[in-house]
Amino acid sequence: MRKIVLLFLIVVMAQPLIAQEYYTPTAENLKAREWFQDAKFGLFIHWGVYSILGDGEWVMQQQKIPVSRYELLPTFFNPQGFDAKEIVAMAKDAGMKYITITTKHHDGFAMYDSQVSDYNVVDDTPYGKDVIRMLEQECKKAGIKLFAYYSQLDWHNTDYYPRGETGHDLGRPESGNWQSYLDYENAQIKELAENYDIAGFWFDGFWDQYNRKKEGKSSEDFDLEKTYEIIHGVNSALLIGNNHHLTPIPGEDFQMFEKDLPGKNTTGFSEDSKIGNLPLETCETINNSWGFNLKDDSHKSVKDLIQYVIKAAGNNANFLLNVGPMPNGKIQQEHKERLKAVGNWLRTNGETIYGTRGGTFQNKNLVSTQKKNKLYVHILNSKLNKVEIPNFEKKIKSIVYFDSKKEIKHNLKKGKLTFAFKPESSDPIDTIIEIILK
Secondary structure, eight states: OHHHHHHHHHHTTTSOOOTTSSOOOOHHHHHHHHHHHHHOEEEEEOOSGGGGGTBOTTHHHHTTOOHHHHTTGGGGOOOTTOOHHHHHHHHHHTTOOEEEEEEEOTTOOBSSOOSSOSOBTTTSSSSOOOHHHHHHHHHHHHTOEEEEEEESOOSSOTTOOSOOSSOOSSSOOSOOOHHHHHHHHHHHHHHHHHHSOOSEEEEEOTHHHHHHHHTTOOOOOOOHHHHHHHHHHHOTTOEEEEOSSBSOOTTOOOEEEETSOTTTOSSSTTTBOOOOSSOEEEEEESSSOSSOBTTOOOOOOHHHHHHHHHHHHHTTEEEEEEEOOOTTSOOOHHHHHHHHHHHHHHHHHGGGTTTOEEEEEEOSSEEEEEETTEEEEEEOOTTOOEEEESSOOSOEEEEEETTTOOBOOEEEETTEEEEEOOGGGOOSSOEEEEEEEO
């Protein structure tokens, strides 16, 4: 099997990967996937020592800060304002069902008590506390699941060589042992799987080597098969997703899309990706930055964020919405306010989101979600007062407003469903119509 999969990974450079061809998930894994599909809304947290500089999580690369200088950052990282209980409560109040946090980003610094390397928040900062452990404990109390983001790309480790697309001119020797690096990352991944009560992994950085290989340049493979076998060997229910921007490959349990709805590719990240047969997730920022950025005040509106939740669900995907805590560990007030507003909307309308699957139709004005015999039509254009849906093949029992349950007259003729509603019944964010099917 190993030889077959390695051959498969070589072939991928010439054609899209085939989803899940050699991996058979366990019953426990399938149950976890179903939970994931039902959850629909999660909190992404990008946080590390880079927050001190207030210029996002790529500051080391963008400002070409040498490793020897960047290593000074942990020595004054002391986020006394960090409150795991408060952050978990904020996520729960926002209607979120899980949290995904950066355990190690591209800068190589671990935000947990790693026994593999002292370059971590416990051993190398005056703060000296295990951020991931604190979140883990509060998540368990609140019934929130915790996922571990882990960057396979590493700008700090000298064995990460040959360099990929990034991490050049940072003062590292132009040599290294790739296998030693793989052993290092797998050891960290295994300790996270074994020592923390997490629901799965969110990998990033594969593209760093993959993009070089596409261009015919020197590169290495991450041997994902081995990494995935290690994780599922610890616990087969752990869910694995990888932000490689490719169609899912063997061993993965969900597919994510970065700053894009599934299949849209407006960012250009997913040009080599097709939607697979796994649970889906789309991730996005509240402003334009993943990590804390002092200058970025381009915050998305509450309306935009709520409509993103709806669009993701309509595309059969979860929505993972990011915050980047400040150096003191606190969340920006603008982000807290928006999350609270989204949570207020979900408390009223969550039935049309949680536990649903993507509906049968959607366009720029309409999004549909479905749960059992109920089809929810989300009308996102407040100026629209008439709906026409072609190719409607299902039999209808009734059509009502979701909030009032008042019936709406409709016409279904030759597969075309038409109904109108009064302008005063329109909601500026989302007018929800409930179609009850026979």
